[in-house]
Amino acid sequence: xxxxxxxxxxxxxxxxxxxxxxxxxxxxxxxxxxxxxxxxxxxxxxxxxxxxxxxxxxxxxxxxxxxxxxxxxxxxxxxxxxxxxxxxxxxxxxxxxxxxxxxxxxxxxxxxxxxxxxxxxxxxxxxxxxxxxxxxxxxxxxxxxxxxxxxxxxxxxxxxxxxxxxxxxxxxxxxxxxxxxxxxxxxxxxxxxxxxxxxxxxxxxxxxxxxxxxxxxxxxxxxxxxxxxxxxxxxxxxxxxxxxxxxxxxxxxxxxxxxxxxxxxxxxxxxxxxxxxxxxxxxxxxxxxxxxxxxxxxxxxxxxxxxxxxxxxxxxxxxxxxxxxxxxxxxxxxxxxxxxxxxxxxxxxxxxxxxxxxxxxxxxxxxxxxxxxxxxxxxxxxxxxxxxxxxxxxxxxxxxxxxxxxxxxxxxxxxxxxxxxxxxxxxxxxxxxxxxxxxxxxxxxxxxxxxxxxxxxxxxxxxxxxxxxxxxxxxxxxxxxxxxxxxxxxxxxxxxxxxxxxxxx
Amino acid sequence: xxxxxxxxxxxxxxxxxxxxxxxxxxxxxxxxxxxxxxxxxxxxxxxxxxxxxxxxxxxxxxxxxxxxxxxxxxxxxxxxxxxxxxxxxxxxxxxxxxxxxxxxxxxxxxxxxxxxxxxxxxxxxxxxxxxxxxxxxxxxxxxxxxxxxxxxxxxxxxxxxxxxxxxxxxxxxxxxxxxxxxxxxxxxxxxxxxxxxxxxxxxxxxxxxxxxxxxxxxxxxxxxxxxxxxxxxxxxxxxxxxxxxxxxxxxxxxxxxxxxxxxxxxxxxxxxxxxxxxxxxxxxxxxxxxxxxxxxxxxxxxxxxxxxxxxxxxxxxxxxxxxxxx
Numbered sequence: 001x002x003x004x005x006x007x008x009x010x011x012x013x014x015x016x017x018x019x020x021x022x023x024x025x026x027x028x029x030x031x032x033x034x035x036x037x038x039x040x041x042x043x044x045x046x047x048x049x050x051x052x053x054x055x056x057x058x059x060x061x062x063x064x065x066x067x068x069x070x071x072x073x074x075x076x077x078x079x080x081x082x083x084x085x086x087x088x089x090x091x092x093x094x095x096x097x098x099x100x101x102x103x104x105x106x107x108x109x110x111x112x113x114x115x116x117x118x119x120x121x122x123x124x125x126x127x128x129x130x131x132x133x134x135x136x137x138x139x140x141x142x143x144x145x146x147x148x149x150x151x152x153x154x155x156x157x158x159x160x161x162x163x164x165x166x167x168x169x170x171x172x173x174x175x176x177x178x179x180x181x182x183x184x185x186x187x188x189x190x191x192x193x194x195x196x197x198x199x200x201x202x203x204x205x206x207x208x209x210x211x212x213x214x215x216x217x218x219x220x221x222x223x224x225x226x227x228x229x230x231x232x233x234x235x236x237x238x239x240x241x242x243x244x245x246x247x248x249x250x251x252x253x254x255x256x257x258x259x260x261x262x263x264x265x266x267x268x269x270x271x272x273x274x275x276x277x278x279x280x281x282x283x284x285x286x287x288x289x290x291x292x293x294x295x296x297x298x299x300x301x302x303x304x305x306x307x308x309x310x311x312x313x314x315x316x317x318x319x320x321x322x323x324x325x326x327x328x329x330x331x332x333x334x335x336x337x338x339x340x341x342x343x344x345x346x347x348x349x350x351x352x353x354x355x356x357x358x359x360x361x362x363x364x365x366x367x368x369x370x371x372x373x374x375x376x377x378x379x380x381x382x383x384x385x386x387x388x389x390x391x392x393x394x395x396x397x398x399x400x401x402x403x404x405x406x407x408x409x410x411x412x413x414x415x416x417x418x419x420x421x422x423x424x425x426x427x428x429x430x431x432x433x434x435x436x437x438x439x440x441x442x443x444x445x446x447x448x449x450x451x452x453x454x455x456x457x458x459x460x461x462x463x464x465x466x467x468x469x470x471x472x473x474x475x476x477x478x479x480x481x482x483x484x485x486x487x488x489x490x491x492x493x494x495x496x497x498x499x500x501x502x503x504x505x
Numbered sequence: 506x507x508x509x510x511x512x513x514x515x516x517x518x519x520x521x522x523x524x525x526x527x528x529x530x531x532x533x534x535x536x537x538x539x540x541x542x543x544x545x546x547x548x549x550x551x552x553x554x555x556x557x558x559x560x561x562x563x564x565x566x567x568x569x570x571x572x573x574x575x576x577x578x579x580x581x582x583x584x585x586x587x588x589x590x591x592x593x594x595x596x597x598x599x600x601x602x603x604x605x606x607x608x609x610x611x612x613x614x615x616x617x618x619x620x621x622x623x624x625x626x627x628x629x630x631x632x633x634x635x636x637x638x639x640x641x642x643x644x645x646x647x648x649x650x651x652x653x654x655x656x657x658x659x660x661x662x663x664x665x666x667x668x669x670x671x672x673x674x675x676x677x678x679x680x681x682x683x684x685x686x687x688x689x690x691x692x693x694x695x696x697x698x699x700x701x702x703x704x705x706x707x708x709x710x711x712x713x714x715x716x717x718x719x720x721x722x723x724x725x726x727x728x729x730x731x732x733x734x735x736x737x738x739x740x741x742x743x744x745x746x747x748x749x750x751x752x753x754x755x756x757x758x759x760x761x762x763x764x765x766x767x768x769x770x771x772x773x774x775x776x777x778x779x780x781x782x783x784x785x786x787x788x789x790x791x792x793x794x795x796x797x798x799x800x801x802x803x804x805x806x807x808x809x810x811x812x813x814x815x816x817x818x819x820x821x822x823x824x825x826x827x828x829x830x831x
Contacts, residue, residue, distance in 0.1 A: 004697070004721050005687040010793040012680045012783065016688040019765070044771070047681055050688065051760045051768035087757040088771040124765035126692075 014048055017445035020128035020160075021054035021095070021119050023112070025103065025143055026135035027068070028059050031166065035197075036134060037072050038079040039437035044092050045082045046434075048442055052123040054095035056115060060102055068098035081435050095123050103135070103142045109150040116152065127159030130193075130444055136245075137168060141182045148186045164193045164444055167258050168249065169455075172469065173462040180455045189454065193444045198259045198364075199451045200436030200443075203399040204266065207366070210393075210401065212271050217391070220370070222345045227388060228498075229267060229351045230367045231260050232505050234359035234486075236312060239333070243324030252303075252335040252465055252472075255355035259364075261288065261461045262453060263395070264351055267366050268341055277450040281457065288460040290342045297471045299497060303332035304481040304488030306358035311484035316358065318480070332478045333357045336491045337468055338498070350498065354491065358483040363505045364395040378416060385417040390503075400424035507584040514614040517582045521594060521615075524586040535593065537621045537785065540612055541568040542639055543628055550777065551627040552595060557778035559593035562785045565617050568597045569639070571605035578604035580611060609638040616642065621788050625781070628652060635668035644670050645788045647781075650709035651675040657805065660709055664798040669790030675709035676794050677780045681772055682714055682736060685750055685760065694762050695745030700726040703740075703751075705733025714739065716800025717793070726804050735774055 006013070022040065024032055043049050057068045073093070077084060097115050101108025119125045129152070133143060144163075147153040155161040163183065170176030183192055198204055211217055220226070233255050239246045246254070265284040272279040294300035308318035320327045334356030341351065370389040383406070392402040401423045409415040434442075443451055472478075481488040486504065495501055507520055541551050548570050555566045578601060585595040598611055616622055624634065624643035631637040634646035650673050653659045663673065690697070700718045704711030711728060714736065719726040722741075731737055738751040746763030750770070758772040 003687060003690045005683070005690050005718075007721075007793060010683075011787050012677075012791075012793070013684050013687055016684060016691075018688070018691055047684060047771070051685075051770045052766065085771060085773065087769075087773065090757070091769045091771050094769065122766055123768065124762075126765075 014046070015442070015446055015448075016048050017050050017053070017442060018128065019050045019052050019124050019126045020130065020445055021056060021116070021123070021125045022130050022132055022441070022445070023056040023058060023116070024132045024134055025058045026133070027057035027071070028061065029134050032134045033071070033075040034079050035435075035437045036132065036441070037075045038081065039435060039441050041072075041076040041080045041088070041092060042082045042435065042438050043442055045080075045085060045088045046438075049092075049445075051091070052095065052125060053092070054097065054119045054123045054125055055092065056097045056099065056112070056119075058099045058101060058103075058108075058112065061100055063098050063100055065096060065098045069093050069096045072096060081438075095119075103139055103146070106146070106149070109146040109152065113150045113152055127156045128161075130162040130164060132164040134166060137165075137170070137179060140165070140179065144182055144186050153186045160191065160447065161187070162191045162193060162444060162447070163187050164195060166195050168253060169194060169258070169458045170462065171249065171253055173459060173466050176455075176458055176462050180458075184455075190449070192455075193440075193449070193452045194454070194458065195437075195440055196258050196262055196453055197436040197440065198395070199262060199453070200438075200440040201395060201399070202434075203393060203395050203401075204263070205451075206401075207266055207393050208275075218271070221368075223347050223349045225370050226346075226349050227369045227371045228349055228500060229264075230369065230503055231263050231267070231351065231353045231365075232367070232503070233260060233355045233364040234362060234505060235357045236359060236362045236484075238306065238316060238319065238358050238483075239322055239325070243322055247325055247329055247331050250303075250331040250335065251333055251355045251357065252337070252469060256335055256337065256353050257461050257465050258453075258458075260353045260355060261291075261464065262457075263366055264291075264339070264353065265457075267368070267393075268346055268351070270345070275450065277448075280450050281454060284453075285457055285460060287341060287343070288457060288464075290346075291339050291460075291464050292342050293464065293467060294338055294340070297468055300338040300494055301468055301472075302334070302336040302354075302488055302491035302494045303472055303478040304334040304356070304490070305329075305331075305478045306333050306356075306483045307480040309483035311358055312361075316483050318483070319357075328477070330473070330475075330477050332472065334359075334478075334481060334487045334491070336487065336494060338494070339464060352495070352500075352502075354487065354502070356481075356487050360484060360486055360504075362397060365505050366393040366395065367391070367503050367505075369503075378414065382414050383416050385415070387418055398424065509582045509584070511579050512582055513580065514611045517580075517584065517596065517598070518614050520582075520584055521586065521596065524584060528587055535563045535565055535617055535620065537562060537623055537788070538565045538567065538615075538617045539785075540622065540624045540639055540643065541566065542608065542624065542626050542630075543568060543570055545570060545572075547628040548597070551625070552597070554777035554781050555625075556593065556595060557776075558781040558785060561782045563593050564785075565594045565615070566596065567612060567615055568595070569608045569612060570597065570599045571608065572599050572601045573605040574602065576602050578602040580604060607638075609642070612639060612642065621645070623647065623785060623788065627777075632662050633666040633668075634671055635666070645784075646671050647674060647784055648672075649674040651678065653709070654707065656707055656709040657712070660712060660798065660801050664802065667795055667798060669792075669795075672784060672791050672794055673709070673713075674777075674780050674784065676713050676791075676797060677784055678710045678775070679714040679717070679736070680783060681775070682739065682750065683717065685758070685770060685772065686718075686739060686741070686748070689748050689750070689760060689762050690741075692762055692765070693745075694741075694748050694764075695743035697722045697724055697741045697743050697748075699724055699742040701729055701738075701740045701742075702726070702736065703729045703731050703738035704736040706730045708733075708735065711736050712801045712804065713794075713797045715804045716802075717797035718800070719804050720796045720800035725807065726800075728804065 269283040269287045272283045305319040336354035386406040390404040403421045406416045407419040479488040581599045583597040622643045623645040625647040630648040634640040702715040734755040741748040749761045752758035758770045761767045
């Protein structure tokens with residue numbers, strides 16, 4: 001039945017999720033505490049969660065509901081983006097449940113089943129439940145099988161069950177396929193939501209708006225005008241306490257495979273027919289399947305490990321000295337690759353992707369560098385300080401857009417120099433600019449999939465990375481680089497070979 | 506803060522540019538100009554709200570304060586660029602004497618080029634915002650009927666003079682209620698047969714939400730007055746029971762719908778800054794507001810057969826007689 005109170009012209013009314021619950025596995029993890037639970041509070045605070053919303057925690061802890069509520073409370077107080085309001089908290093707290101259980105135990109999942117049924121009765125969740133697997137992928141098969149065995153994966157008519165998984169989606173093509181098989185046997189592909197939190201970011205969505213809502217960018221968005229594109233994700237921190245996760249994974253698998261290749265797809269894809277999930281995915285897959293690697297991977301890639309040194313005024317350990325890391329580890333903490341796109345729009349325009357830890361500062365950006373003007377009617381001295389025009393999408397932390405172009409230096413002599421023009425819309429502390437997890441969790445509860453990569457994209461992304469990883473695995477230990485700098489020597493050489501330079505982001 | 510006394514609009518514009526340069530940021534990435542038409546009584550609160558809203562919508566805020574009375578016509582201005590108040594520019598202009606009748610002449614040179622203009626009357630507003638000398642420059646015109654004691658007549662005047670782009674903060678105040686009610690009707694609750702809105706007396710928001718429900722649902726709609734604060738309860742009688750959203754304390758509401766357990770909903774009354782920020786999020790005509798205004802007329806003067814079928818009189822039918830019919 002059509003809801004008579006809804007009207008497409010009524011743009012003030014936000015999308016509010018219908019009655020449902022979210023069941024989180026691995027509530028004691030960092031991600032759940034710092035991102036997921038605060039995001040749920042922020043959603044409730046903005047009035048976007050249904051009144052009877054329930055939050056269920058599952059972990060091997062000797063807790064009761066109140067203990068878990070206290071954990072959620074503390075994480076909300078510490079990490080939530082919006083102001084703490086007692087009444088919002090009370091609304092949320094009355095729906096909090098906890099299962100002290102083991103991921104392999106039949107009993108624990110029978111108990112979960114009982115709780116979920118109870119929520120349908122007491123909270124009116126109407127059989128709609130999302131399972132958030134905030135656990136290592138090695139444990140997915142156990143949980144997925146238990147969800148099937150206990151009947152939790154099956155929804156009644158007019159209700160839904162969804163599963164949310166976080167990266168890494170495997171560690172190569174083969175393992176990604178296996179993982180997909182495990183999840184796919186129980187949940188159909190429309191019910192699986194893979195979270196790549198970059199895609200929930202305001203600026204990433206704004207990239208599409210800027211490209212496709214304007215007249216002035218798309219005509220020059222091709223090999224006639226673009227020289228090359230650099231996509232960078234730099235972190236200033238080291239691996240911190242994540243040695244167990246990071247060793248054997250490395251920067252390429254951790255960041256390039258998912259975030260950077262998704263950013264590449266959004267930068268390079270053709271205009272989708274619409275912004276419906278299907279149309280956007282079709283375009284992303286098309287461009288991802290057109291990616292090719294250089295013939296000589298060695299010459300067009302770089303990798304490194306951060307060495308002990310000083311970063312931002314603090315003395316820091318090298319990667320190999322970090323606790324829990326094998327001193328002979330060949331895992332890279334810096335990775336840079338070149339990929340090309342075999343289509344008419346991008347022929348001859350290299351895309352350089354780099355990701356690293358302990359670099360100069362924390363920044364993620366997409367920089368589209370243009371060719372120089374074909375002719376400069378100035379004396380050569382006048383344009384000595386002029387370089388290529390650039391459009392930069394700043395993804396984080398200072399979200400916005402920068403345009404670099406040449407302008408005359410004021411004075412009697414004619415001299416042209418690079419200047420930057422910045423645009424930053426609003427600030428991230430306002431209600432209207434949600435944190436990525438808020439946006440994505442709400443989309444899961446609404447069943448709105450455009451921002452979630454589907455398995456075929458994940459697989460295409462692994463296919464690009466597999467040959468590089470194989471190659472690197474044979475090459476022994478990566479080169480050491482200075483903490484607090486911008487990566488290993490080999491990364492500069494890789495660009496110099498193409499006659500280009502990395503931007504200092 | 507720069508203070509210019511006995512000045513002119515072009516001098517104010519020049520001073521803003523100088524100040525921008527001095528701060529090293531000559532590029533302006535502002536998205537709109539907000540004109541606030543106010544008096545000394547309302548100006549402080551309005552400026553605070555505007556500077557908070559400027560965090561979400563970087564903008565140039567121009568407060569025009571009319572100081573009619575004896576004495577020569579002159580303009581005093583204060584300028585604040587960036588700083589603690591937020592990222593935007595705050596310009597306060599006091600218009601003395603004869604000049605207070607020509608606020609437009611001060612505003613025009615100060616508007617940002619080719620960006621949207623929004624006019625806001627935090628206190629008393631003109632009968633016809635779109636033809637007002639200031640309002641005519643704005644594509645969005647924000648009034649606030651809740652502040653008025655003659656609110657019923659005023660809503661009538663709003664309807665009579667409505668032009669696309671008009672909007673009212675007493676309508677903005679209803680958004681959380683409307684959002685929750687719309688979400689409730691996403692559930693299988695049956696067909697709505699009758700609506701009752703409970704609120705404190707003399708509340709334009711209550712009339713507007715009733716008008717909206719009346720128009721959308723096309724069923725008898727009543728208003729019942731109680732102590733408040735604000736809107737306290739909305740009941741939708743359906744074929745399967747009752748959908749009721751009740752907020753006795755102005756903070757936490759209780760939502761009851763048929764075939765489901767009751768649940769608490771946080772529904773706090775919002776600050777002026779939050780209302781203004783919502784208002785600035787969209788600058789295109791709000792057709793649903795117009796619909797609600799038309800609904801108000803139907804709530805106040807229901808067709809006679811509806812009254813009979815209903816069996817009781819709407820609490821507002823008495824004062825409605827003062828209002829001229831549509």
